[in-house]
Amino acid sequence: MWIVDFGLFANKWNRQIVSTAELFAAIQALGSTDSAEVAICTDSSYVYGGAAGSARRWKVRGWKNTKGAVVPNTALRDALMDEVDRQGRVVEWVKIPSGVKGNA
Numbered sequence: 001m002w003i004v005d006f007g008l009f010a011n012k013w014n015r016q017i018v019s020t021a022e023l024f025a026a027i028q029a030l031g032s033t034d035s036a037e038v039a040i041c042t043d044s045s046y047v048y049g050g051a052a053g054s055a056r057r058w059k060v061r062g063w064k065n066t067k068g069a070v071v072p073n074t075a076l077r078d079a080l081m082d083e084v085d086r087q088g089r090v091v092e093w094v095k096i097p098s099g100v101k102g103n104a
Contacts, residue, residue, distance in 0.1 A: 022042075034087075058071045059077075
């Protein structure tokens with residue numbers, strides 16, 4: 001999966017990874033409407049954590065984890081939190097059954 005050049009979220013790395021694409025997709029989905037009644041339902045713990053929980057704690061600590069290491073993708077995580085916070089939107093984690101044809 002590749003992301004084209006979108007300014008702040010341009011692919012500045014040699015290799016695009018799924019986690020950045022997942023964050024970017026959630027940001028784009030939330031930013032595509034002004035409706036307050038928007039929820040992102042995802043099985044991606046990376047996206048869920050990027051909008052709640054860990055990411056919010058990391059931001060308070062200057063984007064560092066409990067070991068003091070810099071957390072990756074801070075611009076994307078920050079943008080996702082901004083979109084979620086706008087008009088009280090939510091990101092929900094949902095369990096996707098494994099073994100179902102078509103599920104990655």
